[in-house]
Amino acid sequence: MDDYEIFDTIGNGTYGKVYKAKVKNTGQIVAIKKAKLERDEDGIAATTLREISLLRMLSQNLNIVRLLDVKHLKCNDGRLFVCLIFEYVDCDLRDYIDKLSKTKMPQMLIKVFIVLQSFMYQLFKGVSYCHGHGVIHRDLKPQNILVDKTRGLLKLADFGLGRSFFLPVGALTHNVMTLWYRAPEVLLGVVQYSIPVDIWSLGCIFAEMSRMTPLFRGDSEIGQLLCIFRQLGTPTEDMWPGVSKSRNWHSYPEWKPQKLSLVVPDMEPSGVDLLSNMLDYDPAKRISAKEAMQHPYFDDLDKSQY
Incomplete structure (x- = not known):
């Protein structure tokens, strides 16, 4: 050295x-x-x-x-x-969000600089590249996303929990992802999971960047599930076939879904639609990173710069 x-x-x-x-x-x-x-x-x-x-x-x-x-x-x-x-990249997304929230910058000014759209598009681009090469990140959170402020670039980092899903592996561990960004199928102990867990994490990050505070803030696995259920409604077999057969499924309070737009009040309707597709309970219905890059939310973004 x-x-x-x-x-x-x-x-x-x-x-x-x-x-x-x-x-x-x-x-x-x-x-x-x-x-x-x-x-x-x-x-x-x-x-x-x-x-x-x-x-x-x-x-x-x-x-x-x-x-x-x-x-x-x-x-x-x-x-x-x-x-x-x-x-070397001098900042992570956690620090970036914290500093941005302290400036009390109006949401319209953030929109002018296309921060939210630009950052999410780049996150989808990086995650799509990982998934296209057979890799699940499994620990997407603001601390593991680096921000090159000079060039406005986002970079995925810390692949210590990443796994190749092309390899013949058995059941994956459930001790992955920081609790607040952990997908419900992981929390419920589903035996096998795949790339949709990364999309759920990105959905939590998307909401956090808009509201400047984490969306689901549980203090334990059961507490995290209850935070999710209170907002999105307690999942049923119609919403998520097979959910009641999950290893960690119990008799939970029956909450009705709340409007996502209420927790991200500064997000435009197309953004809320994208978010709802990212936070779909059923992993099979969750939008993919590649599909998300084509969502109308990004229609007015100059994608050529990426």
Whole structure:
């Protein structure tokens, strides 16, 4: 790592630390994600291996963070590390939303700058690219979406929970996605799920960008389900065939659906329609990322810039 000059720690999560650094001989600013290997016999963590392999395939896309290099290091004290070298992006969507909400910028001014439309279109573009290459992200949330403010670009990041759905795998784990962005089929313990879980997460992010606060804020899995049911109505077999046979299904209060437009009052009707298609209970009916890019909500967006 003598090739790099470390400036600061910019992240500290479950899977390691992230540093801002400079490549000494070029001056390029990069982000270095360091994952510690606890013992030699453990090898590289599955999440790190998965992230490396998926990003090798995906990161040429403009809306996915670029993996520049991978380093395998051994410190003087014998500790082993794997370092992932990424392009540096100075802001994530969580920080961006927080700062935007504090400016109290009128919604019409946000519309003029096409922030919401532009950001959602780019998110669909990045997710469509992942899905087209057989990859479910499984952890889409504002903290895992980077914002290049200078160029107005959004980039998907943190593929540690990503999975290829082209591989013959059994039931997928349900301990994925931050609770507030977790799809109802995952919360209900459906044995097999697929790319619609990413669309649900994007729907939660879409609503959050419009209202400047998360849409469903549960404090537990059951609490999250109840938050969803209160807003969208308790699902029935007519709404979602097979839901009552889900592993975690119980006798829930029978709430009626509320109008989505009431929780996103500044969103135009075509946006509310798109949102409702993203938050469909039935995964089979949920709009795909590719279909969403053709939705009338984006009709007045200059797509050529992307």
